[in-house]
Amino acid sequence: MALGIKLARAAIVVAIFALWEALSRSGIVNPRLLPAASDTLAMLGQLLQRASVRNDLAVTASEVLTAFALAVPFGALVGFLIAENRCFAEVVKPLLFFAFSIPKSIFLPMFILVFGVGFAQKVGFGFFSTIFIVIMSTTTAVEQVKVEYLTVARSYGATSAQTALRVYLPSMLPVLLEALRISMIFNLTGVILAEMYASRDGIGHQIASWGENFQMKQLLAGVVMIATIAIAFNEAVRWVETRCSHWRT
């Protein structure tokens, strides 16, 4: 059963690539617009050999990781403080929803004006794209910790530190990991968008320029590259998530 599901999934992925190949090779779709899958994958291999592309990937990775490393602890702390104080939570929560609903991309020109074009602009925008979802997820995670658990801890004389470490943290962990995963999607989107909009390096910048120069093979190879990286990260966190939340039914 489980094997059957995995095979079916693999078959769908193979079928998509086969269809892509067929459409291009047969000329149903103009190969200049849609280069064949095999050519694209070959191009991907070539691109990965290039020092410039590797450098672009390193630049993007450093921006993404920096933004993530800043946004997650900061957002988690703010989220925790908001949820801890019921009154404050009442006041602030709707405002966070307002902020969250605004498309972050409209602020991009402002980030360029403030930070210039460079590392700080990407990190700043990545941080800004991620922070709201982290705050909201942490708030939710704190709120879903059952009062019963806290009462049990109290009745056995737990200190605040023990309650935080032995009750809040394990109880919140599955939700926090999920939040981490979703935050990375927002973060990656933010950084790459910032690179595509105005940048001198980074893989997002490369993809934008391949597009402008009508280099479809390179463009599609870049898309496959980014997609693979994003999926890999997502799956890695999901794997940890299932290991940590086996007790959730």
Next chain:
Amino acid sequence: MQPLANITPLKSLPRAGAIEVRSVGQVFKTSTQDVVALSDVSLEVKPGRFVVIVGPSGCGKSTLLMMMAGLRQQTSGTVTINGAPILKPDPDRVGVVFQEASLFPWLTAEENVEFPLALRGVAKSERRAKAQDALRLVGLDGFGKRHPHELSGGMKQRVSIARGLVQDPPVLLMDEPFAALDEQTRMTMGDELLRIWAATGKTVVFVTHSLTEAVYLADEVVVMSPRPGRIVDHLQVPLARPRTYEMLSGDAFGRLRDRIWRHIKKSA
């Protein structure tokens, strides 16, 4: 290494606690009015007794229990256990068994039982040995590695009882522990609890809204009525022990249950 420590019951000598509740009152202040939750409640529980507090919802029976557990402070009056007032939770004197779903789902059964010991920094091996003893006492030998979602409702409450007993406190407080169980499981758990109580000699205070459960389990039944919460009757249950299923249909049982029911009907 003392291999014996793993097979002997929790404690060979029963160690029971005396509870004294004196003129306890509890007032909740709301924006419009003051609500009197408990009014002048006094109660004495002798060491080793099994006392059941029964009453309709809102009579303050759980509130009273939470005060004995130190989880809630009364507005007036005192609660003492073994001569010293209870001002905050004191796991040395009191173990608490809560309603359903108070086990931590991310811990195994034995880790749940070990939790109170872990808070006090007891060494892992000692913790494990004590948890094994407590699980054996409640009849869950061999289930220690399971997570709560892999246990039935009755088994979960057994784990809760083991957690309440693992530090060997003289008093065990139980807040409607079997309320969420089906009828058969509830009867079985009642018998199990009486067996555990007989084996450990603890003082037990048990809150329920089931009259049958109250009479079946108790040495003494304390009846409470709402608005304001107060004690309206305190009766002795002269039924022999061990209690049997046949007693449920006996005259003595029926008379006791009727007496409690009349109090409750009056206050409803």
